[in-house]
Amino acid sequence: MKVIITGANGQVGRALLESVPGRITAVGLTRADLDISDPQAVLCATQSHAPDLIINAGAYTAVDKAESEPEAAERANAVGPQNLALAAGQAGARLIHLSTDFVFDGKASRPYTPDAPTNPQNTYGRTKRAGEEAVSQALPGRSVVLRTAWVYAAAGNNFVRTMLRLMSAKGSVRVVADQVGTPTAASSLAEIIWALAARPEVTGTHHWTDAGVASWYDFAVAIAEESAAIGLLPPQVRVDPIASEEYPTPAQRPSYSVLDKRSLLAEGMVQTRHWRSNLRTVLGQITNA
Numbered sequence: 001m002k003v004i005i006t007g008a009n010g011q012v013g014r015a016l017l018e019s020v021p022g023r024i025t026a027v028g029l030t031r032a033d034l035d036i037s038d039p040q041a042v043l044c045a046t047q048s049h050a051p052d053l054i055i056n057a058g059a060y061t062a063v064d065k066a067e068s069e070p071e072a073a074e075r076a077n078a079v080g081p082q083n084l085a086l087a088a089g090q091a092g093a094r095l096i097h098l099s100t101d102f103v104f105d106g107k108a109s110r111p112y113t114p115d116a117p118t119n120p121q122n123t124y125g126r127t128k129r130a131g132e133e134a135v136s137q138a139l140p141g142r143s144v145v146l147r148t149a150w151v152y153a154a155a156g157n158n159f160v161r162t163m164l165r166l167m168s169a170k171g172s173v174r175v176v177a178d179q180v181g182t183p184t185a186a187s188s189l190a191e192i193i194w195a196l197a198a199r200p201e202v203t204g205t206h207h208w209t210d211a212g213v214a215s216w217y218d219f220a221v222a223i224a225e226e227s228a229a230i231g232l233l234p235p236q237v238r239v240d241p242i243a244s245e246e247y248p249t250p251a252q253r254p255s256y257s258v259l260d261k262r263s264l265l266a267e268g269m270v271q272t273r274h275w276r277s278n279l280r281t282v283l284g285q286i287t288n289a
Contacts, residue, residue: 001023001024001025001052001053001197002024002025002026002027002049002050002051002052002053003020003024003025003026003027003051003052003053003054003055003197004026004027004029004045004046004049004051004053004054004055005017005026005027005028005029005055005057006029006034006036006054006055006056006057006058006080006084007030007031007056007057007058007059008028008029008030008033008057009030009031010057010058010059010061010156011151011152011153011155011156011158011186012057012098012151012186012189012190012193013028013030013057013058014153014155014156014186015153015186015187015189015190016028016055016057016190016193016194018190019187019190019191019194020194021194021197021198024194024197027049027051029045031058036056036058036076036079036080036081036083036084037075037076037079037080037083038083039083039086039087042080042083042084042086042087043087043090045087046087046088046090046091046093047091050091051088051091051093052093052094053093053094053095053096053197054084054087054088054093054094054095054096055095055096055098055193055197056080056081056084056095056096056097056098057098058076058080059076059077059098059128060072060073060075060076060077060124060127061124062124063102063122063124063249063251063253064249064250064251065250066122066123066124066127066251067122067123067250067251068250070123070127073123073124073127074127074130076127077124077127077128077130077131078127078128078130078131078134079134080131081097081131081132081134081135082131082134082135082138084097084135085097085134085135085138085139085143086138086139088139088142088143089138089139089142093142094139094142094143094144094200095135095139095142095143095144096143096144096146096193096196096197097131097132097135097143097144097145097146098146098147098148098189099128099129099131099132099145099146099147099148100124100125100128100147100148100149101147101148101149101150101181101254101257101259102120102121102122102124102125102128102253102254102257103118103120103125103128103129103132103147104116104118104119104120104125104254104257105119105120105121105254106121106179106253106254106255106256106257107119107254107255107256108256109256110258111258111259111260111261112207112257112258112259112260113207113260113262113263114147114204114205114206114207114260114263115205121252121253121254122251122252122253123251124251132145132205136204136205140203141203142200142203143203144196144202144203144204144205144206145204145205145206146189146192146193146196146205146206146207146208147205147206147207147208147259148184148189148207148208148209148259149181149182149184149209149257149258149259150181150182150183150184150209150219151184151185151186151189152183152184152185152186152282153185153186153187153282154282154285154286154289155289159183159216159219159220160223160279160282160283160286163175163219163220163223163224164223164227164232164233164286167223167224167227167233167237168233171234171236171237171238172237172238172239172240173220173237173238173239173240174240174241174242174246174247175216175217175219175220175239175240175241175242176215176216176217176241176242176243176244176246176247177215177216177217177218177241177242177243178215178243178244178255179215179216179244179253179254179255179256179257180213180214180215180255180256180257180258181209181213181214181254181256181257181258182209182210182211182212182213182214182258182259182275183209183210183214183219183275183278183279184208184209184210184275184278185210185275185278185279185281185282187278187281187282188208188209188210188272188273188278189208191270192208192264192269192270195269195270196269198269199267199269202264202267206261206263206264207259207260207261207263207264208259208261208264208272209258209259209261209272209275210272210273210274210275210278211272211273211274211275212274212275212276213258214275215241217239217241217242219275219279220239221239222276222279223279223283224237224239226276226279226280226283227283230283230284230287231287232283232286232287
């Protein structure tokens with residue numbers, strides 16, 4: 001199987017390229033290699049590489065910046081996926097497209113199922129929802145929309161790296177405690193995506209995160225504790241909980257974005273691991289880097 005991975009420089013793109021299964025040839029394309037908002041460039045790439053599968057791990061992910069750059073977010077998150085789906089259709093290829101918990105409004109009190117009504121509350125979420133719809137309409141029966149949440153890795157710009165930097169520099173942090181979701185290691189996403197690559201009969205919209213639930217405050221406390229245990233941070237780092245109102249941001253965040261993973265768990269492809277276990281693994285990778 002030949003696979004194109006867009007967004008190859010991102011957290012998930014790197015995790016995918018680091019874990020390519022046998023009998024798969026993967027071509028990683030960065031934004032510099034391929035602007036997915038350019039339909040002709042996308043067609044040329046699919047004609048050149050002749051993929052059996054395209055994995056779209058590229059996106060405009062600067063959630064707050066998207067409020068002031070809606071056109072850029074639209075090009076990357078909506079137009080780009082549509083171009084990839086149309087090109088995949090012409091090439092006879094499948095498409096796995098990554099999306100986000102931000103397509104929901106956060107007003108639920110139980111995990112969102114894949115068919116739950118969407119109601120994005122910010123530009124990022126709206127453009128990602130438009131990308132989902134474009135993929136589903138352009139490539140029905142040969143595409144997967146895979147929603148996830150709170151992604152992090154040992155490298156890149158993410159909550160874990162930010163917390164480590166602030167905790168090391170200041171010795172204390174104030175973190176929002178009234179937004180709840182599930183931290184998800186990029187390696188977990190890579191694992192389920194490669195499992196989906198081997199299962200062309202699985203199509204439609206699905207959810208995947210690590211197991212468990214946490215607030216951003218819980219996540220930060222775990223980062224401090226697990227880092228202190230391996231000597232990455234001193235043991236006296238303080239984490240104080242705050243309300244969202246005390247940390248205003250340009251983009252509104254959902255207060256609850258736990259995703260229901262049962263549709264993929266029922267397929268038996270991959271067993272999910274608790275987020276704190278995966279956090280421990282990633283912090284170990286940072287320590288040994």
